[in-house]
Amino acid sequence: MFLVFQEPQAIAQYVSERLVNLIKSKPHAVLGLATGSTMEPVYQQFCADAKEQGLDVSQLTSFNLDEYIGLSYEHPQSYHYYMNHYLFDHLSFAKQKTFLPDGLPENVEAHCQQYSQKIADYGGIDLQLLGVGSNGHIGFNEPGTPFNSRTHVVALCENTRIDNGRFFESMDEVPAHAITMGMQDIAEAKQIVFIATGDKKAQVMLDLYESEVDEQMPASMLKDHPNALFIIDKKAAALLPAAACEFID
Numbered sequence: 667m668f669l670v671f672q673e674p675q676a677i678a679q680y681v682s683e684r685l686v687n688l689i690k691s692k693p694h695a696v697l698g699l700a701t702g703s704t705m706e707p708v709y710q711q712f713c714a715d716a717k718e719q720g721l722d723v724s725q726l727t728s729f730n731l732d733e734y735i736g737l738s739y740e741h742p743q744s745y746h747y748y749m750n751h752y753l754f755d756h757l758s759f760a761k762q763k764t765f766l767p768d769g770l771p772e773n774v775e776a777h778c779q780q781y782s783q784k785i786a787d788y789g790g791i792d793l794q795l796l797g798v799g800s801n802g803h804i805g806f807n808e809p810g811t812p813f814n815s816r817t818h819v820v821a822l823c824e825n826t827r828i829d830n831g832r833f834f835e836s837m838d839e840v841p842a843h844a845i846t847m848g849m850q851d852i853a854e855a856k857q858i859v860f861i862a863t864g865d866k867k868a869q870v871m872l873d874l875y876e877s878e879v880d881e882q883m884p885a886s887m888l889k890d891h892p893n894a895l896f897i898i899d900k901k902a903a904a905l906l907p908a909a910a911c912e913f914i915d
């Protein structure tokens with residue numbers, strides 16, 4: 667069930683290669699993108715590989731999973747800023763086709779509805795990158811989020827705010843709400859590449875392994891997905907039984 671790599675860097679190389687191959691075979695692909703420290707080496711490796719191979723990314727469309735409410739796209743802790751910093755500014759993405767939820771929408775309900783609709787209008791997501799929170803959240807879909815949800819506003823769990831607080835100067839600055847793609851939007855991606863690295867993810871990997879497909883463990887929804895890869899490193903796999911792991915050297 668879990669593909670276990672030695673190091674995050676080996677995961678970055680593997681995932682980058684998958685992305686490059688997808689884009690070569692489908693230059694108009696629609697990517698579902700994620701943020702978080704897990705994705706940093708993946709984007710760094712992908713940028714290097716894409717440059718080295720002269721990959722054309724200008725025809726891609728991308729949809730990010732989520733954004734904090736209350737942060738402008740220029741705020742250094744916004745996911746807009748993250749994406750520009752780690753990916754979009756380094757390659758010739760067509761920025762008008764790199765979509766993220768707007769952290770300062772005029773009409774938040776309409777904005778959420780339009781975001782899911784736009785994903786459908788572009789033909790759905792070909793490959794969705796996913797990280798995971800320590801409580802099993804994907805995107806910002808916290809435990810208990812219905813599996814049939816579309817893009818919506820979330821009140822962030824206190825644990826999630828504490829986990830993500832490391833990027834902010836103080837806890838007061840961590841937004842209380844976010845907009846996230848819904849569980850159903852994620853489930854409809856044709857291919858999902860789930861990544862977890864580091865010892866801080868070991869407990870949630872065990873929880874995920876032991877969980878039934880259950881809305882209280884959002885990442886468990888992926889167990890029912892026909893084309894989801896669970897890619898983790900040795901540290902994240904530390905509590906898993908060997909029988910659940912396929913070790914990649």
Ligand code: GLP
Pocket residue numbers: 700701702703704705731732796797798799804805806826830
């Ligand atoms: C945030 C994001 C998630 C991400 C998670 C884990 O909550 N909304 O999409 O998976 O952080 O982040 P990290 O990779 O930094 O552990």
